[in-house]
Structure formats: C-alpha cells, structure tokens
Amino acid sequence: TLLGSFMGWRSVFWLMSLLAFVLIFWVLWKVPDYPGQSADKRISVKQVLFTPGIIPILTVVLAWMLAHNILYTYITPFLADAGLESKVGLILLVFGLMALVGIWITGIFIDRWLRMLVLMSLAGFALISLVLGLWSEHVVVVFGSVALWGLTFGGAATLLQTALAQATGEQGVDLVMPINTTVWNLAIALGGMAGGVLLNQWGAASFNWAILALTLVALIVAWCAKGYGFRPSRSH
Known part of the structure; x- marks a missing residue:
C-alpha cells in the first residue's frame, strides 16, 4: 500500500541519516587534522584556472559528461525507439558490468597510458554514437554499443581527475578538484536539459x-x- 511504502522510505531515510552521523563522528575521531597551506603558498582559483592545460581538460570534462548524460538520462525513450523498452534493466546491467571492466583497465594502465586511454575512450564513444545513429534497430548492435559505452566510461572520472592533478601539481590540486566536481555536476544538469529539448x-x-x-x-x-x-607518458 501507499502508506506501507511511505513508512518503508521513512525507515531508509532515518537509517541513512544515522549512518551519516556515525560517519561524521568517525571522521572527527580518526582522520588526522593536517595543517593547511601557509599564506605564501596559497594560490587563487583564477591562478588554477589559468594554469596551462586546465581549461582544455575541463572542456573535455564538460563535453564528455554532457554527451554521456544526454544518453544515460534518457536511455528509456532511446531504447523504446529500438523496441527494447522492456530490456532497459538488462542493458543497464551490461553497461555497469563493462564500466567495472573499464575501471579495472584504467587502474592498470593509467600511469603509462593516460593520454592514450582518454583518446581511445573518446574515440570509442564517438564510434558508438555513429553506429547507434545508423543501426540502432538491431538488437545486437545496441547491446554491443552499450557494452563499449560502459567500457569507455568506466575509467573516465579517474582519467580526468588524474590529468587535472598532473597539470596543477600539489599546490593547485585541492582547488581544481572542487572545480572539476562543479563542471561535472553542471554537465549532468545540462545533459538533462539538452536531452529533454532534443527529445x-x-x-x-x-x-x-x-x-x-x-x-x-x-x-x-x-x-x-x-x-x-x-x-x-615519458616512456613514449
């Protein structure tokens, strides 16, 4: 019943709130209070943004995540056009499993092949969009494309954050990561808006x-x- 469902969600809410409070106290108890940067070593957000390489990386973050979220947010109507609306759960399972594989591959090769992994992931995603645009009525093509999509997306966050950390160095990394999060969340919001307009x-x-x-x-x-x-990589 509706009342039973509501009570169930209330229980989940209180459980999550309790876990959040436990986590807060655990952090206060266990995590060391490291000293901050001295005033002469602090850099501004403007300095971080104009560090060579940062704007291009953030541009990639915005474009890549915007493209991803257009499809991910509206995957159900997209699959409905291909007659696969009943397979949404299975297709998302394939995406998730292949994303795990992508994370594993990224963890192994990121130190030596960061640039190549980024380029291959983006090229793979571009290929997916082209193939789906031409042959999305074929079930095998859709499943294969979703598998490759998950593979290319799985390591995206790690690749982009690592590139930002390398470009800013130790002094700017604490500032550039919140900026990256902001751009990432902006891409999610814009993906929902853009996908709705396109649809x-x-x-x-x-x-x-x-x-x-x-x-x-x-x-x-x-x-x-x-x-x-x-x-x-220097090894190249």
Whole structure:
C-alpha cells in the first residue's frame, strides 16, 4: 500500500541519516587534522584556472559528461525507439558490468597510458554514437554499443581527475578538484536539459548526432592538449 511504502522510505531515510552521523563522528575521531597551506603558498582559483592545460581538460570534462548524460538520462525513450523498452534493466546491467571492466583497465594502465586511454575512450564513444545513429534497430548492435559505452566510461572520472592533478601539481590540486566536481555536476544538469529539448523537438534518434558532435569536440580538444593537458607518458 501507499502508506506501507511511505513508512518503508521513512525507515531508509532515518537509517541513512544515522549512518551519516556515525560517519561524521568517525571522521572527527580518526582522520588526522593536517595543517593547511601557509599564506605564501596559497594560490587563487583564477591562478588554477589559468594554469596551462586546465581549461582544455575541463572542456573535455564538460563535453564528455554532457554527451554521456544526454544518453544515460534518457536511455528509456532511446531504447523504446529500438523496441527494447522492456530490456532497459538488462542493458543497464551490461553497461555497469563493462564500466567495472573499464575501471579495472584504467587502474592498470593509467600511469603509462593516460593520454592514450582518454583518446581511445573518446574515440570509442564517438564510434558508438555513429553506429547507434545508423543501426540502432538491431538488437545486437545496441547491446554491443552499450557494452563499449560502459567500457569507455568506466575509467573516465579517474582519467580526468588524474590529468587535472598532473597539470596543477600539489599546490593547485585541492582547488581544481572542487572545480572539476562543479563542471561535472553542471554537465549532468545540462545533459538533462539538452536531452529533454532534443527529445521533444526531434525525438530520441537525435541523441546520437548530438553525442557525436560533443564527443568529437572533446576528442579534438584532448588531442590538441598534448603539451600540458593530456601529456604523453615519458616512456613514449
């Protein structure tokens, strides 16, 4: 019943609140209170933003995550066009499992192949959007594309955060990570808005071409940011 469901959600809410309070006290008890930076070593947000390589990386974050969230947010109407609305759960399971594989691959190779992994992930996502735009009526194509999508997305956060940390160095990393989070959340919000507009105006089939355009922008920016943003490994 509705009342039973409401009571169930109240229990979950109180449990999560209790866990949050326990976590707060645990952090206060166990996490060391490290000293902050001295005044002469602090840098401003403006200095961080204008550090070479930061703007290109944040541009990639915005374009890549915007493209991802257009499709992820509206995956149900997109799959409905392909006659796969009843398979949404299974398809998201495939995406999640392959994302775990992507995380594992990123963890192994990121120290040596960060630039290559970023470029390959973006190129793979661009290929997915093109293939889905041309052959989304085929079930095998949809499942294969979603698997590759998960694989390319799984390590995205690690790759982009590592690139930002390398570009700013120790002094700016504490400032650039909140900026990255802000841009990431902005992309999520814009993805919902853009996807809604596309869906209402041109239907879910238009997602693929918007995603392709955004991903190509991110790929071009990442490719050009060789000097500071997405630098090749020294082993190359």
